[in-house]
Amino acid sequence: MASILRCRKLRYVEPVKCSTLGLESLETLKSSDKAEGGASAVVVNTINRSLPGKRRRRPTNDWRYIDWYCWMVGYLCTTWWLLLLLSHFLSGFQAPESPGSKLKREGLKALHPVVLVPGIVIGGLELWEGRPCADGLFRKRLWSSSFTENFRRPLCWLEHLSLDSVTGLDPPGIRVRPVTGLAAADYFAPGYFLWTTLIENLAKVGYEGKNLHMATYDWRLSFQNTEVRDQSLSRLKSKIELMFVINGYRKVVVVPHSMGSLYFLHFLKWVEAPAPMGGGGGPGWCAKHIKAIMNIGPLFLGVPKAVSNILSSEAKDIAFARTMAPVVLDSNFPGLQTLEHIMQVSRTWDSMMSLIPKGGETIWGDLDWSPEEEYNCDSEWKKNLKASSRDQSHKTNISDGQLGFRVKESVKFGRIISFGKMASKLPSSELRTFDFKDLSCGGASTKSNSSCGEVWTEYDELSRESIKEVAENKVYTATTILDLLYFVAPKMMRRANAHFSHGVAENLDDPKYSHYKYWSNPLETKLPDAPAMEIYCLYGVGIPTERSYVYKLLPSDQCRHIPFRIDSSTGGNNGRCLRSGIYFVDGDESVPVLSAGFMCAKGWQGRNRFNPFGISTYIREYRNKPPTILFEGRGLESSSHVDIMGNVALIEDIMRVAAGANGVELGGNRIFSDIIKMSERINLRL
DSSP, rough: HHHHHHHHHHHHHOOOOOTTTTTTHHHHHHHHHHHTTTTHHHHHHHHHHHHHHHOOOOHHHHHHHHHHHHHHHHHHHHHHHHHHHHHTTOOOOOOOOHHHHHHHTTTTOOOOOOEEOOOTTOOOEEEEEEGGGGOBBTTTTEESSSHHHHHHHHHHHHHOOOOTTTTTSOOOOOOEOOOOOOSSSEEETTTTEEEHHHHHHHHTTOOOOTTTOOOOTTSSOOOOHHHHHHOHHHHHHHHHHHHHHHHOOOEEEEEETTTHHHHHHHHHHHHHSTTTTOOOOOOTTHHHEEEEEEEEOOTTOTTTTHHHHHHHHHHHHEEEEEHHHHHHHHOOOTOOOHHHHHHHHHTTTTTGGGGGGGSSSHOOOOSSTTTTTTTOTTTTHHHHHHHHHHHTTSSSSOOOOGOOOEEEEEEETSSEEEESSSTTTGGGGOOOOGGGGSSSOSSSOOOOOOOOOOOGGGGGGSOHHHHHHHTOOOOEEHHHHHHHHHHHHHHHHHHHTTTTTOSSSSTSSSGGGGGGGTOOOSHHHHHHSOTEEEEEEEEEEEEEEEEEEEEOOOOOOOOOOOOOOETTTOOSSSSSSSEEEEEEEEEEESSHHHHHHHIEEETSSSSSSSSSOEEEEEEEEEOOOOOOGGGGOOOSSSSSSGGGOOOOHHHHHHHHHTTOOHHHHHHHOOOOSSSSHHHHHHHOOO
8 A cells, every 4th residue: 555655756857967077977877877787886886985975865754754654554444454464364253144134034135126326426437438548448446446547647537437528428539437237335445345235245145236236437427427428317217117027026125325316316307208308208107106215324415525625525524534634635745636637627526516505594694503403512412322221222313412412512514614713603793795707706717727736627617806895704614615615716606507406485486496407405305205115314323423614714825826825723622513624413424313303304294385295204213333243343233334235134124115114114214313403493493
């Protein structure tokens, strides 16, 4: 690992040409040494020793930090793999019985066909056509693999992962396509499982290719563009219809993960809508073909971390990494502008806009209010929660979230972006607001050619005065954050505006909501006419999850292409709610409880304007439990956003529904968080 990172570092270092007297002759001697079998080596060494005052240059401090960081990562990875290898030879350790083996022993068998829908960055992508720099990579994975080849040519790799900044489709001369089959998303990298644990357990009770399918798609594209370019929605429709027929006309159980929940929500409207915009299946298609939709870690209402990713290519992990090893991410060396490269690529992915918080201030709160306003910031919360779990261990339908609401300080979570810690706490009457229309976008009108490199971002087209005005506005909510993003990323937002919407519908019978841009927003679309279908929200709780951010404006410096940064130096008095410039709430580490659970808890509960046919919805929460021993890997009871796919309780729930059980037989709702109270605080007309 260390050698790979060091190799990548050296790729960015350009050779230095010196004209000092005598050095050219040294280079000549060294070159001739190769041709003459090393005969001139003695001469070179003699000259080196005879040069007065010539000493070997000591590496700069910046490179020392990088060397230390690379070796540290290498040692940690090597140690981890050695420990895992050692675990296979330990005697006396027996893994617990898998859910598949347990349910097979109970007599459970495969019944309903199962379709898996991966989320963003989960599915593999492979190269079909590329630039000359990608020679030798035909049909090799550019995403979700060992990444060994990609580290050898990082800029070429990023170029091929980018989409056209105008069309949102393939750039000229490049074709990258999703990998197909179950292997497309079973592992992200060697040893890091995604869907493979669930697939393995389903196989134990009889699932195989004819009744188990991975619905892959290019997760970079807008949902409608996956149909325009690859006909992914049409192929998914045909696959479900085929599985329905060959499996004895049994309805399909669909299991989306993360952004896959939004993708399949879009599919529900597309499949019944008339052609050419839709799939032409008619209003009864979902009722005929789908038994249940079991959403894992759904982000129906978006995630605040999508805002920080678009604004500064940052989130919790980046903020922490910068605190620990600032040189790696903040280096001014040409070509080593890591975050700028990430921003340049990710802003071409229209799917990123599907993750922006939906519902505005109605859902996420305003300057003075938020649904999580009573969230407990006490560092002892986890201890109380664990104590409660022992008392409630025999109950199947409980809500002990009140333990998470013992207030010690009021946090204004509705302020998703605050410039400065004080701005995140000041009374709204003391905050300045302005209209973005009054700002001028004038500034650097062309691509930057500074000595810092040539990584273009849309910030290069903003004047420094406008950037200062953005920071002086101080605070942005889920409503005004859209204005901010339109200002700092206008090209991305104009493109994405044609494919996504983030509001709340006043009248769902308005003909405009028949357009596909509204289909992935549960607050602007109706569920299908399928009263026998069930919808599950399956997600983790008990892990601090990003909710809002404290930013700072960087000083004027031509070497910094991203003018904003999470202020990792800020923290709270108790160390829980505010840490390294980030306010945390309850969730699965990526998706707050509010986004994962609100629609099942209230938005779709019963017969209402979003659920006019009364589809039954269920919440199944999984409380996080870290591994008890090292050799348990990522944990059998983890509730984090990705690791939850190895959670034994979640796998068992999915398998029982696939075998014919319904929500009531599964035990109904299982709630540990305070999602019900949060939902009651939201004044949404149903």
